[in-house]
Amino acid sequence: MTDQTRLTTREAADRLGVKPETVYAYVSRGQLSSERAPGGRGSTFDAKEVEALARRGGRREPAGGGAELSVRTGITLIDRDRYYYRGVDAVELSRTYGYEEVAEWLWTGELRPGVRFSAPRESLDAARLAVGALPAHSGAMDRLRVAAIAASAADPLRFDLSPEAVLGCGRALIPTLVRALPKAGGSELPDRPGDRSLAARLWPRLTTRTADTASVDLLDTALALLIDHDLAASTLAARVAASARAHPYAVVSAGLGVLEGPLHGAASGLAHRMLAEVLERGGAAPVVADHLRSGRRVPGLGHRLYPAEDPRAQALFALLEELPYAARALDAARDVVATTARHTALHANVDLALAVLTVAADMPAEAGETVFAVARTAGWLAHALEEYEERPLRMRPSGHYTGPKPPQPLP
Known part of the structure; x- marks a missing residue:
């Protein structure tokens, strides 16, 4: 030089x-x-x-059209039918610690046993007011997106992208999203951050079924398992937003927008409806046949990153087996897997496991997507923290122009 x-x-x-x-x-x-x-x-x-x-x-020509975008990240590794958060087995981590503990550790590298996130009154009031103004038929994803925007408007410091500010946003936004959702029924216990987990606060917004310890623990594990999964479509959207130096609320909004696609977060709802139909019709064979006849994939089966069974599904099925009220839904899921296995070896994925929980606990079909969105918010913010340390706008692919060759006449 x-x-x-x-x-x-x-x-x-x-x-x-x-x-x-x-x-x-x-x-x-x-x-x-x-x-x-x-x-x-x-x-x-x-x-x-x-x-x-x-x-x-x-010192080489960049890859041409069709090359996949590669992003440096130290958050999640998927390898040989297992996945790891910062090198630690994610399933073991989720079995040992709650969602808030895993999220805090993923963000900071520091384990804080018993940590609880709480919603600031200003953000929660704004989010609830905005959610309350939505039409009665609005879904949970509508409410989560609106709650994130309202919480953003209530935070005058949202443009502070320092790590401390982003961490504070995460600890406040996630419980705000949860508590902005209407209760499914019954009265809500006071939000005491010191003794109630986020899962315990989310449960009454998903179902009227009484929250026993085993059920809440299962939901807590599901949230921790779903925090991150490498560069899924919604996570990539979140990183692109962070690359443009959007504030953390906008990063989460970008992730929520992509998550709502039928090929991403909504997949568990499709599996929920299928399991409900299997229970109603008394077996999986006619339901699977109807899916195949209409050219639809059987939901809840297979994952392109796991040749064998999704490790998240394995972990949740093991916990579901301990819940007596989940027995019928579990049998229905096994019937689906066995029926399809006659022709193709597709294993259960996490969407099917979530569907067993939502069907068994009398939750609506969209409940799995809600769990997914709340859980993944922590992952999007982990990626935002990482991306804010990179060169701005580094994820700017160049388009491969296929239009008419210029110059063309003025229209």
Whole structure:
């Protein structure tokens, strides 16, 4: 390296060993920043940035169309039918600690046994007021999205992206989302952060069934298991928002928007309806046949990242076996797996396990999606914390233009 601090496009291309056009592709992807050259002719580049990119492997042409986006992350690893939070087996972690403890540890690296998150009065009042204004037919995801926006508007410090501020947002936003949801029935116990877990506060918003210890513990484990799962579609959306330096509430809103897609968070609702129909019709065979006849996939089966059974499903099924009231729904799920296994070896995934819980506990079909959304909020914020430390706008793919070749006549 010389003492030169700005490089021309040609000099940057020579140091990286690429074409000049590729240098601008690096700019569009957020891997390099540029400034107009004096006099407005061409661009200049920071020599240190160019050298750093070269050390990271920039001395090659970027992958062309069809290449998958790769994002550096130290949060979740999926490997050989197991998955790990920061190198720790996620299933074992979720069996040992509650959702709030796992979330806090994932954010900070510090384990705080018994930690409880609480909702600030200003945020909760704003969220409840906004949720209360929605039409009566609104679903839980509608309410969660509106609650996140209202809580954001109530927080004048939301644009502070320091780690301390983002952590404070997470500890406040998650219980705000939960308590902004209307109760399914009965009276709610006072929100005493010191002795009631987030799962205990969520349970009465999902069902009128009395919350026994084993059921709440199962829900707590489910929340912890679902905190993160590498770069799922909603997590990628959250990271893109964080890359653009959106505030944490906007990051969560981005994740919630993608999660609502039928191929993501809503999958457990499809499995719920299928299990309810299996119980109603007395067996899985006619239900599976109807799905296949109409060209639909049988929900709750298979996962592209796990050749064998989803480890999250295994953990939840083991706990469901300890709940007497879940026996019929469990048998229905096993019947579905056995029926489809006659032709294809598809294992149960976490959506089917969530469906067993929601059907057995008399929850609505969308309850699994609610659990998913609340749980994954902690994961989105973990990714936001990570992304805020990266170069802004680094996740800026370049489009592969397929339109008419210019110049075209004015329409």
